[in-house]
Amino acid sequence: MTAGYCAWHDGPADDVALIVVHEQGSGAGGGAYACLPCARPLARQRTTSAAAVKAIAAMETRQEQLEAARAAQEARRA
Numbered sequence: 001m002t003a004g005y006c007a008w009h010d011g012p013a014d015d016v017a018l019i020v021v022h023e024q025g026s027g028a029g030g031g032a033y034a035c036l037p038c039a040r041p042l043a044r045q046r047t048t049s050a051a052a053v054k055a056i057a058a059m060e061t062r063q064e065q066l067e068a069a070r071a072a073q074e075a076r077r078a
Contacts, residue, residue, distance in 0.1 A: 017055035
């Protein structure tokens with residue numbers, strides 16, 4: 001997980017990935033990071049790079065693993 005700032009909901013997030021790369025002709029470019037809830041619709045609405053699609057899939061995998069770990073922890077408590 002990479003905690004950071006989501007450019008779409010304009011706030012902090014527990015896990016973000018680079019979704020859009022801003023290219024500039026002669027200067028330094030930049031990038032826009034998004035959390036999973038914001039990245040999913042972005043991937044459907046925009047042309048998304050293969051790297052962004054892989055980053056979203058990786059975030060989904062981490063989310064599933066986190067949910068499974070939480071469920072296992074709650075099961076042990078019960």
